[in-house]
Amino acid sequence: MNRQIHLNINGEEKSVYIRNADTLLTALREQLGLTGAKPGCENGDCGACTVIIEGMPQKSCIMLAVEGIGKQITTIEGLNNTPIQQAFLEKWAFQCGYCTSGFIMNCHALMEKHPDAEDVVVENWLQSNICRCTSYQEIKEAIHSVLSKNS
Amino acid sequence: MDVIGKSIPRIEAEDKVTGRAKYTADFSSPGMLHAKLLTSPHAHARIVKIDTTEAKKAPGVRAIVTGQDIPIRVGPHIQGRPLLAIEKVRHHGEPVALVVADSEYQAKAACKMIKVEYEAIPMVLSAADALKVNPSLVHPNLASYSKDNKVHPEINTNVANRTKIRKGSMEDGWKQSEIIVESSFFFPQSDHAAMETRCATAEIFPNGVVEILTASQAPYDVKKLIHDHFFVPLEKVHVKVPLVGGGFGGKAAVQLELLAYIASRAVNGKKVKLANSREEDFMTSPTHIGLDAKVKMGATKTGQIMAAEITFYFIGGAYSDEGVDISKAAALNCTGPYKIDNVWCDSLCLFTNHTYATSFRGYAHIELTFPIERTIDLMAQKLQMDPIDFRLKNVIRPGDTTPSCAELTQSNIGDVFQCLNRAKALIHWEEGQKTVVENERIKVKGVSCFWKTSTSSTNASSGAVITFNKDGSINLSCGVVEIGQGTKTTLAQILAQRFKMDMGKIHVMMDVNTEVNPEHWKTVASSSTYMVGNAVLRAAEDAIQQICRLASSVLLCNPEDIDVAEGKAYLKSNPKKSLYLKDLVHGYQYQNGNAIGGQVIGRGSFIMRHLTHIDPSTGKGIPGPSWTVGAQAVEVIFDPKTYTYELKKAVSVIDLGKVLNLMGATGQVMGGMSMGLGFATREGFTYNGEGQVLDTQFRTYKMMRYGEQPEYVVEFIETPQIDGPYGARGVGEHGTIGIAPALANALSLAVEVPLNKLPLTPETIWQTKRGESNDSL
Known part of the structure; x- marks a missing residue:
């Protein structure tokens, strides 16, 4: 049920295998080893998972990984x-x-x-x-x- | 070269600002399994039946464990808590079953397929419920639990522990009292709410080695409990703790580690991770204790406090954990930092159907300080004395004794008098305690004093080992967990100071691994710098002696003729005659190839001294090595039209003996004040009629956020503690302790009604002003 998608992260094109239901936070942490973004509530309340998408801060726990396709994603790394x-x-x-x-x-x-x-x-x-x-x-x-x- | 007192940046700082710092949940490996807990929706119910048939068939599921599979009960003082509920559930959120699956979402999905049939039992949701005649019993089998002999549960009641203080003569005390004040106080259970939720992974190897990775303040307790309950030899339990994302006492309790072990055992020892969601962290893992209190205090007309009668009813939740010990610590220090010769206190920890409580920053002192400091203000009001003058008249000093009759000396207690006078100046008390400002708003100020001792085990101990690299730089190994408090930086400073060496030459092993690091009791009670700092100094002394001995053979003198500084061992009488440490610490080699000496390894240890058990009938005993004291003040602007208020300024002046790292200590205190303000102004669990916790997310469980903070002012007084490293006392918790009463004292003045219940929201203040009941008892 996993599928391959491409994400542009920190200026690099990365391919990741995800479930459609995976959040961007999960993909970053578990597929790419980018653990700087943290789960604190997984509900959008605390901001520990914040990344920058197209110049705007976003909570990666309430965004699906597939929503990141074609966008410039910057993490703390x-x-x-x-x-x-x-x-x-x-x-x-x-x-x-x-x-x-x-x-x-x-x-x-x-x-x-x-x-x-x-x-x-x-x-x-x-x-x-x-x-x-x-x-x-x-x-x-x-x-x-x-x-x-x-x- | 002087580094003590300097604001040396924390040594793990770069890792933290680059996202490279690793916490427990950041570690994963291919094939690692995930566990999830099914938790109780009920506060108190009998488990009629658990059906896991369907769940077992769910995709990815590898094992399901329920309470009957693990018939053990755990707890640090009373062993009454099953790892997974057995026969009945005692709080909303209690773990009932554990599912191990290939991935977390599969485990979560399978949890939903487990069918549990419950039968409701009458609930105990307040101190009043717990204490009524013929109450519903949270633990009908209390008598059958193993316990240590220092707790005194009362069988066939909900009293988990009672500590008594009987000091002086109450009869005399009341006789000498010309005015008496009596009041009740309350605050609900709340949460540590560390940003990192609790997490543990476990793996059992074929040779019997158990490896636990956990976000814990007490790795050596985890090791001991795995041994005690699962009979794994101690040498085979290896507990590793990376950086911890905030503890505040909540991660000193051992819970997920044992469940992760069970989970791994259920899948033939494979590695299993168990991570709390925020909701579970709030309602399944232990919380901050709640309190109902009654205080009666008497004084002469001139303002000398003569007697205090104090009853604490701690709302301990479903299991005793540290609640029973917190209630004891509250009794032993029940008066706060005031000299009172006649004291009666009964401090009870009650079983209730709330999530169980454990240690929380301040360990009983944040709790006892609220009722006491409110009472002190009420006394001052009745005496028509300035609340600061009244306090100054009664503050405790060296030569006085504590409620448990421990003697206070120039060394073991700081200077409350000086702290309070300084806080008075910093809050500009002379402007007046209450003034009307623009738009009919009222500017008010409140103060409080506090003290705190560590209430540690009487034999708590720490160790430190230092080894050297071949360039003469130093490695320090110890068992302190870095939870954000910065102890490891301070320890590096202590070591650098002793060796008169550059901080950059000191490497402190950041993670804790019980397999290699010498044990440290646990990272709690603001005591790590004191305990491990002393061990580090001894390790340094040990290494320096070895270095001097070796250098003396080369320099042809006595070891006493030599000292160590700036990476060299030198002749005191002629510092030009010196040897580089790098040429000594791995053995000295002569030109012909002969070598002498060997690796220098410094060993140091520390054990608490002169602490005693507590007499069960009078409370007499020595609970801790020293009392850090302080004074706090808060200024707010209150709007009488809306009952809202704005936090303007918060002041702390603390006697920490000696500042080791100025910014580090200041940050601890400011962060503590922020947490104290959260607890005072908004935090606290609310429950519905079914005893379910309603605030299990940050959108309902409110925390202080950016911009809501007042201006923080922190100052330190330095009255050295003779046996502290360079004279230092602990300061990690103290900023939190007196903020709530200082705020309540200010707001009580603004609304002209005693505010004795937390949190102080506009709604609760309005209710109190309208005369609605203030007490739950």
Whole structure:
């Protein structure tokens, strides 16, 4: 019942065998070994599985793998030395690290899309992710340090 | 070279920001099977019949296990919990059957094909239900369970444990009290809600070796339990723990590991993974305990507290797990950080038909601090004293004793007085506790104090081993799990400081493997830095002695003449005369080829000292090595029209003995405050009339989200703990402890009604203001 599809992930064309019912998150983790996107709720509530699709952050747990066909998919493994990763490091914006990939992907898309985003926009975007360890103050400092650098 | 106190970034940071950090569920292998649990839809029901015929025929199914296949009961203090329900279910979400299949979706589909017939039994859904005359019994067979002799369940009741504190004379205390305050307090069960749900895989090899990979704070407990319950020799149980995605106490309980073992055993030892969904993590795996409490406190007119009578009714859920020990810890520290000479406390852990509770960040202290700090404010109000002045007058100090009569010294307790004064300044108390701001909104401030000790096993121990690479760099092996608290970074700092070596030269093995790492009791109770840090210092000392001995033969002097720094062993009197560590730590070789010495391997260990068991009739005893103390303050703006409020500022001042990593410690405290605010403002399970948990997803179980946070301010006081590494005390849990009462104190002032029930939602505040019942008892 599995079928082969092609997905463009982090700039590379990848063939994966999936069930039609598989979510993108499952395909990434179990077929491609890209485990940076995490299951936290598998219900779209927590954002730990966030990836970037065509420039927009998406929760890969509520998207089917087949919906990713023909789209540019970026996962945390596709980011290398970006300003937001550096900012997360410098501002101690994580502890256990489980929500971090999702937060970074969301922040990265935000700064690409709205490099001079105001507080309210940042809040709107980042409220879709949950971090249980930090106080969010650290994440706020991280995203703002990058936004101000950009503007 | 000084690294103590510096904000050294966590050593696993790069892996975490690149998505390369691996957690338990990230590991899979071809052919690995998957297990899924069928759980109970009922809170309390007899199992009449389980029919697995159809499910067994479902595609991909390799095995199905039910309770009657595993007739054992487990539990850290009272062994009353079956791995899969036997005869009856005791809470919504309790595992009833386990299906092993080729893939998770097949296991899930087969679960739905299992037919279970239930017969309802009257439910126990509150402390009042549990305590009524002739109650429905959650455990009618309580007397038949094995238990350790430190818990005191009451047979034919729902009381799982009772701890008594009898200190001083209540008669004298009340006689000397000129004012008395009496109140009740409540909060429901809630959840740890770590972002990583619990997960375990198990594999049994033909030679009998059992390999468990798990998201656990207590790998050595997992090892012991596999041995105890399944008779696998200890040396054959290997438990591995990679990075853990948040613990908060919830992953110190052992549950999925035993089920994964059962699952693997059912398929001839093949590797099986069992991962919780978020829903299962909420209702099947253990939660944060709930509480009903009554406090009566008396003081003189001048504000000296003379007596406290405290009753805790912990809502422990269906099985005792750590609930019974949490209720004990609450009794032993029941007054909070105040000097009270006459104390009576009965702390009960009750069996109820809720998901069972286990340790939660703060271990009884977050729970006891809410009723106590609310009562302190009510006392101050009745005395017409400033709540901070009233606290300052009564804070506990070295020379005083705790409710369990443990003596406090300059070393084992921090300075509450100084913490509170500093918090007072940081929250700008002088502006006034209550002021009206724009749009008739009210700005209010509340404070609280807290203390916490670790309530560990009296013989809890830790070990550390250091080995050297041929370039002189160091490897550290220990049993602490990295759950986000950053202990492994701190341990590297401790080691770097002792060797006066660059942090980059220290490698700490990140994953835990019980096969190779020396045991650490468990990664709980803010005690890892204290325990393992001491073991690491001893390992360093041991290695340095070996290095100095060897270097002394080469440099023709005594070992005492030599010290170690910057990758060298040098003559103290002439540091230019030195040897590189790299030329010593794998043996020293002379020019002619002769070699002496050998590999340097440093060993260190630590065991708790002077802790005692607790006297069952008076509660006397020493529960922990030290009390970290602190003061917290919250400022909110309350809107009397809508009963909504905005969190403006939250302050913590904590005496942690010595700051080892400033940003690390600050982050722990800020994160703790955030969790405390979640618990105070919105979290808590609600149940329907059938005892079913209603909030099993993050869209109904609300958590703090980005942008809702106030401004956080954290400061530290440093009163050294003499036997802590470089004087440090634990600080992982403490930010969480006093936030809820500080908020409730502020909001009570705003609405002019005592708010003694959590969470403080606009709805509950409005209900209380309208005079609806505040207590469930």
